């Protein structure tokens with residue numbers, strides 16, 4: 001009997017071998033893949049991506065605002081304004097309590113100043129506070145410089161902080177009423193970690209809003225958009241900012257970002273309640289606003 005059992009075990013082991021080999025090969029491949037991140041169309045070691053993204057934004061910081069206007073023909077201002085108006089519902093005009101805003105990857109401060117202005121002009125709110133968090137001190141320096149020309153100059157209501165949006169280490173749990181991020185999250189090495197951090201820092205009832213480039217669905221428009229993005233944008237980067245590579249990366253990073261549905265599912269995965277389909281396309285899907293609520 002024992003002899004037969006041993007024989008059966010030996011045969012079973014022999015049968016399992018090719019599967020084991022296949023399984024361990026695919027496991028090794030996926031482990032190797034897991035250590036790489038997209039930097040535009042290039043695959044780079046995960047630990048290098050943050051440094052490369054840092055280089056891009058340090059390089060574009062001083063020309064960032066003008067390039068944004070030129071490349072989007074000013075449309076980015078309309079998109080940001082639309083997101084701020086959409087967030088109106090999160091400003092709870094009747095609650096009477098000042099809010100804590102957080103604008104992650106806030107760069108030169110467009111969304112941050114816009115939100116504070118909106119709260120002030122629409123609700124006479126001159127108490128709510130804003131944290132502008134960005135991983136890049138050069139971008140924040142531009143934001144602080146711009147802030148000096150606003151009514152928030154030297155005000156304790158606005159704070160600029162160097163923070164990695166994937167961790168938000170200095171931001172306490174459950175402390176934020178409204179979290180915004182515009183054109184920043186696609187640069188994260190680990191987008192899901194960024195969404196998890198957003199969920200952690202938000203108060204229950206808080207609103208998450210992300211404005212990001214997205215996917216144009218119509219094939220003809222998508223073709224024309226690609227033509228514009230891949231030929232005109234790097235050329236403009238070269239002519240205006242003498243920096244073709246950074247603008248090439250910006251275009252590639254847009255194409256690598258998950259589409260509207262996938263990104264909405266990542267927001268759900270972080271724990272947010274996502275109302276309806278979870279997003280609104282802007283300009284045929286060139287950009288999209290995603291919303292989430294921490295219940």
Ligand SMILES: C[S@@+](CC[C@H](N)C(=O)[O-])C[C@H]1O[C@@H](n2cnc3c(N)ncnc32)[C@H](O)[C@@H]1O
Nearest residue numbers: 057105106107134135136139164165182184187
């Ligand atoms: C395209 S700019 C957007 C700036 C601004 N939100 C706007 O809409 O004009 C992207 C910003 O994301 C920042 N960023 C990239 N990776 C980040 C990270 N892991 N954490 C925080 N900020 C990050 C960059 O430094 C840069 O300022």
